Every structure is written in structure tokens, then in C-alpha cells.
Amino acid sequence: MLPDTQVVEFRSQAVTRAEARNRAEREARDALAEEKSRQAKLRQERVRTDRAALAAERQTQAQLRDEREALAAVLVPVVLFASAAAVALLTLVNVRQRRGEVGILRALGVGARQVVTLFLGRAALTGLLGAALGVPAGLAAALLLAGHVRLDPVAAAALPAAVAVAALAAWLPALLAARQDPAVILRDE
Numbered sequence: 185m186l187p188d189t190q191v192v193e194f195r196s197q198a199v200t201r202a203e204a205r206n207r208a209e210r211e212a213r214d215a216l217a218e219e220k221s222r223q224a225k226l227r228q229e230r231v232r233t234d235r236a237a238l239a240a241e242r243q244t245q246a247q248l249r250d251e252r253e254a255l256a257a258v259l260v261p262v263v264l265f266a267s268a269a270a271v272a273l274l275t276l277v278n279v280r281q282r283r284g285e286v287g288i289l290r291a292l293g294v295g296a297r298q299v300v301t302l303f304l305g306r307a308a309l310t311g312l313l314g315a316a317l318g319v320p321a322g323l324a325a326a327l328l329l330a331g332h333v334r335l336d337p338v339a340a341a342a343l344p345a346a347v348a349v350a351a352l353a354a355w356l357p358a359l360l361a362a363r364q365d366p367a368v369i370l371r372d373e
Contacts, residue, residue: 264349271353275307279361286361287369296362303358304351311350315343 279286286299319342327333 268349268353271350275354275357279357284373287366290366299362300358307350307354308347311346315346
């Protein structure tokens with residue numbers, strides 16, 4: 185021992201500090217790895233949740249599309265039949281109201297084919313006018329209700345289909361008008 189001399193051991197302090205730094209580094213690395221792992225798990229969970237939500241949305245859209253198609257499969261024939269029946273009844277009423285005119289035309293030599301063409305032409309014109317007004321009105325209603333309109337072949341076929349349905353519906357009443365005997369019609373009038 186030396187007088188007035190103090191011995192300080194730096195090696196043990198340096199080792200302690202180094203060990204503390206190494207321990208802090210390991211803990212920080214472990215914490216960082218744990219955080220990265222947690223973030224990766226959260227991302228995977230979010231991806232699974234998003235995929236599940238997307239699949240559920242697709243399924244809901246497919247179900248709604250199937251329901252609309254099923255409704256259309258029932259509604260279109262009903263509306264088509266009702267429209268044809270309405271045109272047929274209107275043509276029949278028109279034939280009855282114009283019975284005298286048909287009798288005069290037939291007495292003047294107008295053939296049955298021309299009388300049928302007259303009534304069928306009127307019905308076809310009614311169908312054309314109805315489709316010309318109905319298609320834009322239906323598209324405007326779809327635009328207002330749905331916010332968008334998707335044109336499909338059905339909308340494009342509406343105009344000729346309406347003319348054909350109206351003409352077919354008027355066929356029997358027109359034949360009734362053409363087959364009437366002009367002498368009987370004029371005698372009754």
C-alpha cells in the first residue's frame with residue numbers, strides 16, 4: 185500500500201458498462217423484432233379481414249343480382265302479357281267503334297287484307313309510340329333510382345319488340361274486323 189495513493193479499478197467498471205450496453209442492445213433488438221412480428225401479424229389479420237369482407241360483398245352482390253334476375257324472369261312475361269292484352273282489348277274496342285267505317289270501306293271494294301293492315305298498322309304505331317316514350321322514361325327512372333344506367337340488349341330490343349307485340353296482339357281483332365260482311369254491318373248501322 186502506498187501512502188496517499190488511491191487505486192481505482194477501471195476494468196470492472198468498463199466491463200460492467202459494456203455488459204449493460206450489450207444487454208440494452210439485446211433487449212432493444214428483441215423489442216424491435218417483437219414489434220415487427222406484431223406488425224406483421226396485424227397486417228396479415230387485416231389482409232384476412234379485408235379478403236373476408238370482399239368475399240362477403242361479392243357474395244351479397246351475386247345474391248342481389250340473382251334476386252333481380254329472378255324478379256325480372258317473372259315480371260317481364262307478366263308485363264308483356266298484360267301489355268298485349270291491353271293492346272288487344274283496345275284494338276277490339278276500336279274495331280267495334282269503327283264497325284260502320286269498316287262496312288263502308290268493304291262495300292267500296294277495300295279488301296280484307298287492307299283492313300287488317302289498317303288495324304295492324306295502327307296497333308304497330310301505338311306500340312312504337314309507347315316504346316319511344318317508355319324506353320327513355322325507364323332509363324331516366326333507372327338513372328334517378330340507381331344513379332347509373334347500364335344499357336343492355338333488352339333496352340335496345342324494346343322498340344322493335346313493342347311494335348311486334350302490339351301488332352301480334354291486334355291480329356285477332358283485325359281479323360274479326362276484316363271478316364265481317366259489309367252488308368250485315370251496313371244493315372245494322
